[in-house]
Amino acid sequence: MGLKIRKGRVQSMLTPIQALPQTGIPRPEYPRPEWERADWLSLNGTWSFRLVPGETGQDELWQDQQEGEFDTRIVVPFSWVSPLSGVGRNEKGVGWYRRVVRWSPAQTESRLFLCFGAVDYSCDVWINGTHAGSHAGGYGSFEFEATGLWRTDSDNVIVVRAEDNDYSYQARGKQGYGELRGIWQPVWLEARRNNYVKAAAFATRIDGRVDVSAKIEAKQAGKAVLTFDFDGGAVHCSEELELSEGLNEVNVSFAVADPRLWSPETPFLYEGEVRLVSDTGEDAVSTYFGIREIGTALFDERKYRWITLNGKPVYLNGTLDQSYHPAGYFTYPTDQEMRDEIYLMKRLGLNFVRIHIKPEEPRKLYWADKLGILVMEDMPCFWGNPDETARASYEREAREVIERDINHPSIFSWVMFNETWGLKTDDKAPDQTRDWIPANRYLPETQQWVREIYRWAKQFDPTRLVEDNSPCNWDHVESDLNTWHFYKNGYEIVREHVDSIVDQTFPGSTFNYCDGYAQSDAPLMNSECGNVWGIEGGAGDSDVAWHYRYMLNEFRRHDKMCGFVFTEFRDVINEFNGYYRLNGTEKRFGYEWFVPGMTLADLHSPDFIVIDAPPCQTADAGSTVEVALLRSSFSDRHFGKTLHLSWELWFDHLGVRTVAEKGSVALDWNGYGVSPLAPLAVRLPEQDAVAVLAIRLLTQEGEVVTRNFTTFDVRNGKFDETAGRTGKAVSLPVGQFKHHSFPYQWNAIQGHKVNGGGEGKFEYEITLPDQAELRFLSNVEIYFEAGAKRLLARNVEGEVYTKADISFMHGADANTERNPNMYYMTDEERHESRIEVSIDGEPVELFLLPDDPADSRGVLSWHYQTAANKLEEAGSYGYLCKINVPGRIAAKLDRTRKLLLTIRADKGGVALYGRNAGRYPMDLLVRCE
Structure with a gap:
């Protein structure tokens, strides 16, 4: 790709609107596969629409207007702000929707319901001019009965009024990435029998017992039979009932023989039907459940708990998922894309995801159930003061969400609040200029309300862990999980921080809790981490691979820690800390260069070898260094077996991979948690090198359990480029060029890297060994390290720090390319350049530089950062x-013993790396024999 200055990469990578399915009906699948009826009609697709900005709209009585009064069309179920809606207007106000529908249920005398996945925020619905109902809350699902209003033999007019004015009491979450306005989840019609099963909550135990709390709506009192059939009839239960008119609550228990337990590794679902047979006919619902138990437990003599799944410790390797799509915003265009989200997490070796500041769509939760990943689901926050109105609307919506999602086995935890957003009392709601931590107060009465919310959720759903508030301000009150957030950069800083947290975590400690509250023995885990905010002004788009590896090693050092949540799964508008780009394309972490076959998944192995050392150390050539190792195990898969720690010390010398030492150590693998191993003592090379200690943990059959590595900058004062060969070498720092002709030129990394942006050249005058040093030049070789040079806005316009505050989460422009810390991490998008090398004006070589990369392979560029x-x-x-x-040129050089080296780049530019930058510890090198 050619040179192109952009405000931000994300905008150039949006999924096109053409990605919608060609059927004409977006999202045609049944919206709730965990509670599915056969007789239904999707109302997704094109509706007539009119947007009335501001706090008006109902007075115009649009529910009575004819088709011609609606001035545009909208594609449901997409927010009217999103590109996929076809409207794309980010305006608050009232959206009026109109749809003409003709549909008859398959069976006469059925009850008909108009169902909404979610509408933000308040909603009124009319059917054939009659008001069917109202709802408030942007994330909960709801329905209105349409039986008496619906015409089965002619057209029906549905009108929806959706108002969204961002009131301070609304639960909004992080909608600044892309506003939810109006209908943003599927809409459908559904037929049910006069007596029908409204809901059924399954509570499972690992011994196979299943307790069901069912709700049955009966239009006609009388006898009925409630039947459960699952796993092809292998699981069957029938219960005779005496129904009264109205809502009936029924509790049923049955046992599953030889239960197959649900886990991320074995996500088995018992699929089947719940049926109600009564005088009004048979009501059938397709559903499923997974047998699993979530809990916490003390192990051995420890005084702190671990998180357990099915009675065993589980280490949670997780990520923060904003669930944001560039074209649909918080609504995914297709079911396949939601399925692929879970797949992309699992391929990284993750077993856990935190859905951030919003409940997830039921179909995505279905794929979490089906493919196997644990889910921590957040309740959305409001941004105003925690007054009576905000509390009441929050409580109503939280109940709706938990009632809807309670049957998903993937959900192991509810997070009721995040970072005290909406919990601090001030004179006004936060605006876009407010600091990251507003100068307002988390009042004791609000803390007590949060405690009540925690206890309510725990009582409502005792099968899961509940967290009061996922904190960044040390402000828990009562929680099943003792979590904390941190965004810091630098090995020593992260190490000291994590050590401090662990040291202050014990029963009775007041650390991480509000005044008057104290820690229990609840499990310790991190619920947000990453270097995106650990940098002055934010990290921009930069390599996360280096930081990620040493951070996970630090986490796995600590026996108390049960997991982490990395920010984040995909890049978003202002945070480029994702494993993937916003459009799902790959980032290149580069670990395979250090240990063949290594991927991110190796850092997420439940059986792990901790390298208790910095990511890179400076050491003397030929010295012996000792590397501390730990074993960390949260799986009993290999207990009682012998595993083998295979290691090698290698370095790359001018493109030749050389193994200096290698060995293997047998390990008896037993016991959960963290324990020390014997350290490794390795002798470093005798020459300047970036040396790599690569380790693999292997089974007796040779299966790789995990991989890891650390590096050394080995120094002896010179690059021993002539080892084993006769001759002399000349080394010239890359910053000592005689002349350049680039339109943009600057040096970096303390002058050990020189950059030429755009088309131009660098010229170097190099003096070769004279005849006294080397009588005859029989062979001359030139070596250097070079990459392409992508120009950023800051390289052209100058650096601008944008204050890192909460405004980014409300949609402020992050100006990523102007950030002084910005340097695109290696990914699928390449920036190529071609360079021509000349000696004394005569071309001698052409090179294609595939990219301007930055990832963990840039060892020296990381090691020599000054701050x-x-x-x-x-x-x-x-x-x-x-x-x-x-x-012919060597002959000339033999006479003159001088050369003019010219490196000329096309418009892709060039970056030249010296001794303390890049991945090769050398400057410009001319080797003469």
């Missing part, structure tokens, strides 16, 4: 370029 909270082209590196100088 942990400011990044200077961190992780950037290039490609090894080697030139065998033709004999």
